[in-house]
Amino acid sequence: MSAHLPARTPADPTAGPPAAAPATARSHRLALGVIATGLLMTVLDGSIVTVAMPAIQNDLGFSPAGLSWVVNAYLIAFGGLLLLAGRLGDLIGRKRMFLAGTAVFTAASVLAGAAGSPGLLITARFLQGAGSAMASAVGLGILVTLFTESRERTRAIAVFSFTGAAGASIGQVLGGVLTDAVGWHWIFLINLPIGIAALLVAVRVLPADRGPGLAAGADILGAVLVTSGLMLGIYSVVEVGTYGWLSAHTLGLGALALALLAAFVVRQTTAPAPLLPLRILRSRSVSGANLVQMLMVAALFSFQILVALYLQRVLGHGAAATGLAMLPAAAVIGAVSLGVSARLSARFGDRNVLLLGLALLIALLGLLTRVPAHGHYVTDLLPLMFLAAGFGLALPALTALGMSGAGEEDAGLASGLFNTTQQIGMATGVAVLSTLAASRTDTLLAEGRDRAEALTGGYHLAFAVGGGLLTAAFVVAFTVLRRPEPGTRPQSEHRVGGPESGTAHRTDTTTTTV
Structure with a gap:
């Protein structure tokens, strides 16, 4: 609760929640x-x-x-x-x-x-x-x-x-x-x-x-380990295009990054005030949603970036025209995420909405593997933009699941963790899919294909791999994330009042009858 608000008298426990001013x-x-x-x-x-x-x-x-x-x-x-x-x-x-x-x-x-x-x-x-x-x-x-x-x-x-x-x-x-x-x-x-x-x-x-202050959780060693490990790991991944996956540069720095992150995990089990309390990962909603996000975001690179490259390098669109060509997807995402996803989540649950969104995205990338080298935007790409509705369904549901297992005292940590896995997925997707696309393009050029066909062939491979990542995300979401019982809805663990109140209320982190 904000410090400047006036104190309240205890509420009648039988009364409903007061209407917001x-x-x-x-x-x-x-x-x-x-x-x-x-x-x-x-x-x-x-x-x-x-x-x-x-x-x-x-x-x-x-x-x-x-x-x-x-x-x-x-x-x-x-x-x-x-x-x-x-x-x-x-x-x-x-x-x-x-x-x-x-x-x-x-x-x-x-x-x-x-x-x-x-x-x-x-x-x-x-x-x-x-x-x-x-x-x-x-x-x-x-x-x-x-x-x-x-x-x-x-x-x-x-x-x-x-x-x-x-x-x-x-x-x-x-x-x-x-x-x-x-x-x-x-x-x-x-x-x-x-x-x-x-x-x-x-x-x-x-x-x-008002947080408890740095003295309550300033794990300096843990901060150094995780920050240096993440930075070094992301650096080694984004430089793959320059050095290659099997180079001493990539393997050496990647191994060092993994060692730093492993040391960070060990540190969190012994630190009196850990930077990342491992209890947060015991929630299947939190850990499962973060894993799904890494896979999904890595795959989304193949839509967001490679479709733009296809428009520019194969179909010959300019920068502004390419951005305008992607706007229908943004409009569909907006319409679904703002007008539909909340209602569907309330009725069917975040998990089911997430699965539906992932299914639409798998179909989207599957159809993108068939776009022709000498295609036309209106007939070959524009109809597929409507399948971007999967983003509008999956992203809000996934975000809600990723934050659902964190208490108020860990909300910033859960938010940082959710954003971190997003960036790891993005960096990995950029490195893996762009490298695969470029390698396939070089192979097709060496076989005598023209440039448009070679570029399109490279994008086809990246779309197919992206579809595989989305399929893996679907499997994880289906098996790891909990299925709400009929008549129940997922709730989060939260603290009533604020840090000053000192009172806590725990709701079931899986399901609560409504």
């Missing part, structure tokens, strides 16, 4: 808007830069190998710091962490927009990733503690998931338009007014939670 409901909506805006900036920044990279290379004189670090620097900082940022948010207050992260991201965006050299831009991108990790790691944790009523929470998560799913497509359109109209610098500078507005609103509407 209009001002409180409005502040909750504003808080949701602020958190969604922070997520949108993060997602946009991950995709908006991709269409501007040729212009950045020409302007700043990047080498082909160096240019990849415009993306890699952001990805490594973001993925490596999420878990640490989530735990720190639980300890010092999630509002403080969100505000600090948004401020760092906004300042780094200005630095990136003003960069006049490759080194300065890469440094700014690393700082952007750090700021994004700080804000993103606690955003979902704020939501699940702010929206405690089941229906409201489901709707809030649907908005959050839609923002993440549609933001990438919006970023591709916006990046192309800004780069063509006013220059690549503005893909970063546009974050300044958005970030300032988000900070001004967030200060007023986000709940002023």
